[in-house]
Amino acid sequence: xSNGDADxxxxxxxxxxxxxxxxTGLTSEKLESLSESNPELYQKVAEMxxxxxxxxxxxxxxxxxxxxxxxxKVLSLVKDKVSLDDDELxxxxxxxxxxxxxxxxxAEEAIEAEKLIAESDYYRSIYEAHSDAKxxxxxxxxxxxPKSQLLPNRFVERFLPLAAxxxxxxxxxxxxxxxxxxxxxxxxxxxxxxxxxxxxNTVNKxxxxxxxxxxxxxxxxxxEKTDKLSSLDPVSIYLIETQSVLMPGQLxxxxxxxxxxxxxxxxxxxxxxxxxxxxxxxSPLSIGEEYLLGQIKKGELTxxxxxxxxxxxxxxxxxxxxxxLENGSQRxxxxxxxRIGKN
Amino acid sequence: xxxxxxxxxEGIASVLTNLMPKLLRFAVSLTKNxxxxxxxxxxxFSKFLERFNEKKEFPDxxxxxxxxxxxxxxxxxxxxxxxxxxFDEIDDFFEPVDDTxxxxxxxxxxxxxxxxxxxxxxxxxxxLIANGYKYSEIKExxxxxINTIKSSVFKCRExxxxxxxxxERRHLGK
Numbered sequence: 106x107s108n109g110d111a112d113x114x115x116x117x118x119x120x121x122x123x124x125x126x127x128x129t130g131l132t133s134e135k136l137e138s139l140s141e142s143n144p145e146l147y148q149k150v151a152e153m154x155x156x157x158x159x160x161x162x163x164x165x166x167x168x169x170x171x172x173x174x175x176x177x178k179v180l181s182l183v184k185d186k187v188s189l190d191d192d193e194l195x196x197x198x199x200x201x202x203x204x205x206x207x208x209x210x211x212a213e214e215a216i217e218a219e220k221l222i223a224e225s226d227y228y229r230s231i232y233e234a235h236s237d238a239k240x241x242x243x244x245x246x247x248x249x250x251p252k253s254q255l256l257p258n259r260f261v262e263r264f265l266p267l268a269a270x271x272x273x274x275x276x277x278x279x280x281x282x283x284x285x286x287x288x289x290x291x292x293x294x295x296x297x298x299x300x301x302x303x304x305x306n307t308v309n310k311x312x313x314x315x316x317x318x319x320x321x322x323x324x325x326x327x328x329e330k331t332d333k334l335s336s337l338d339p340v341s342i343y344l345i346e347t348q349s350v351l352m353p354g355q356l357x358x359x360x361x362x363x364x365x366x367x368x369x370x371x372x373x374x375x376x377x378x379x380x381x382x383x384x385x386x387x388s389p390l391s392i393g394e395e396y397l398l399g400q401i402k403k404g405e406l407t408x409x410x411x412x413x414x415x416x417x418x419x420x421x422x423x424x425x426x427x428x429x430l431e432n433g434s435q436r437x438x439x440x441x442x443x444r445i446g447k448n
Numbered sequence: 449x450x451x452x453x454x455x456x457x458e459g460i461a462s463v464l465t466n467l468m469p470k471l472l473r474f475a476v477s478l479t480k481n482x483x484x485x486x487x488x489x490x491x492x493f494s495k496f497l498e499r500f501n502e503k504k505e506f507p508d509x510x511x512x513x514x515x516x517x518x519x520x521x522x523x524x525x526x527x528x529x530x531x532x533x534x535f536d537e538i539d540d541f542f543e544p545v546d547d548t549x550x551x552x553x554x555x556x557x558x559x560x561x562x563x564x565x566x567x568x569x570x571x572x573x574x575x576l577i578a579n580g581y582k583y584s585e586i587k588e589x590x591x592x593x594i595n596t597i598k599s600s601v602f603k604c605r606e607x608x609x610x611x612x613x614x615x616e617r618r619h620l621g622k
Contacts, residue, residue, distance in 0.1 A: 116602065117598060117599060117602040118598075120598075121583070121602075124583070124601065125582070126582065126583055126598070152609065159559060159612070160559075160563070160577075160578055160605065160608060163535070163536075163556070163560070163563065164473055165473075165578045165579055166469030166470040166472070166579055167579075167580075169542045169543075170465075170542065170543045171468045171472075171541055171543070172540075172541060175465065175486075175541055176461070178490070179461045179464050179465050179490075179493065180457065180458065180461040182461075182490065182493055182494060183457045183460045183461045183464070183497060186494060186498055186500075186501055187457060187460060187497050187501045188501055189456065189457060
């Protein structure tokens with residue numbers, strides 16, 4: 106369909122022009138000029154414009170908003186389909202404080218978390234809320250174990266059971282273990298070792314082994330000894346068979362009995378968490394099962410377990426130990442990974 | 449377009465409901481039934497939200513993405529055997545915009561009837577034009593060549609005018 110002169114725009118082109126499309130050779134001035142000289146074209150353009158406006162008004166969604174009912178339906182659909190409860194929406198500092206509650210932070214992160222808690226009511230409230238929640242959950246799941254309670258079965262079955270072992274102070278005397286004490290079924294029997302154990306036989310000997318292994322020079326002054334103890338790693342592994350302490354970098358041999366020995370830097374309530382894995386170090390290993398040590402004193406070595414020994418399976422490759430110490434004004438978390446295998 | 453860290457369920461819903469009038473208009477142009485149109489749009493929202501939940505990002509042009517999705521879904525599903533509703537009945541989904549704007553309900557009905565007599569192609573294209581899409585954008589959404597779009601727009605309006613005004617219209621001679 107054309108409009109007369111071959112150079113004039115077609116009605117289709119005029120229609121496109123009215124839609125705001127670019128048409129070669131057609132401008133508003135030209136269209137106006139053509140319309141003025143051609144009354145029928147003028148009428149046609151006016152009709153086209155009117156039809157366009159009618160349709161646009163009828164079909165346009167401009168300035169329309171859906172009803173509240175539809176809005177609610179869409180919101181409900183969004184909540185159903187979209188999960189926004191993921192890590193990327195949690196404030197990083199909130200996550201840090203929460204991780205600090207679980208002891209899952211590095212030393213630098215712990216300092217940062219403590220600063221947040223000290224300086225901000227908000228983060229302090231998060232710390233308190235998460236600590237409270239953690240304790241409440243723990244109270245539902247676990248019962249507090251008395252210091253003397255035996256470990257659960259998966260550790261028990263690995264034990265070399267000791268009958269009626271008596272703890273002198275905080276120590277188990279290696280002398281006792283060497284007396285072939287095993288198998289004695291008289292629970293009421295006084296420890297053979299108790300009457301023969303002297304300070305020199307057990308305490309100093311034991312400490313001597315610890316100090317020797319750490320290459321410390323021990324003086325005679327008891328205060329210095331205490332200070333030296335404080336400078337040791339909070340957790341050591343005492344190897345029963347060799348009566349020695351596992352050295353840094355040394356592998357823990359499977360099926361060899363050991364105990365944990367703690368050297369607390371200050372007095373407080375202690376806890377230990379133990380976990381073992383068949384995955385090679387350093388694959389991720391989560392914090393393990395919690396055991397309460399009770400009140401432990403600075404300057405004293407504390408063993409765990411008190412009356413039993415532990416060992417690990419041949420298949421185990423790494424062990425994670427978390428030692429937590431807390432009093433009214435301080436809290437420390439020490440995490441250690443031990444590789445398992447043959448040296 | 450990646451997700452802002454402040455995104456909430458309400459924020460996402462707001463984005464979708466703001467687009468809904470356009471999408472409903474377009475969906476009706478395809479389905480010829482307002483309830484089918486509503487179901488189609490909600491179905492597309494559902495699919496989009498599942499994708500969003502996975503990728504946690506919006507498409508660069510969300511509106512175009514949804515229009516194409518509606519079109520493709522309609523083509524795949526076909527039209528249901530529901531009674532055709534009038535194009536003005538979709539107003540049930542919208543809040544009244546401005547009570548001061550005078551409207552002739554009889555004229556509106558005539559317009560709706562005239563529009564209803566057009567082909568599916570006319571419905572789709574005229575609805576997109578009315579909602580501000582350029583020919584080039586319609587080409588991207590429908591896959592049709594621009595010349596075809598241009599020609600269709602012209603012819604559809606001519607037919608609509610004939611349906612609306614009948615033989616009273618004057619035609620230019622060739």
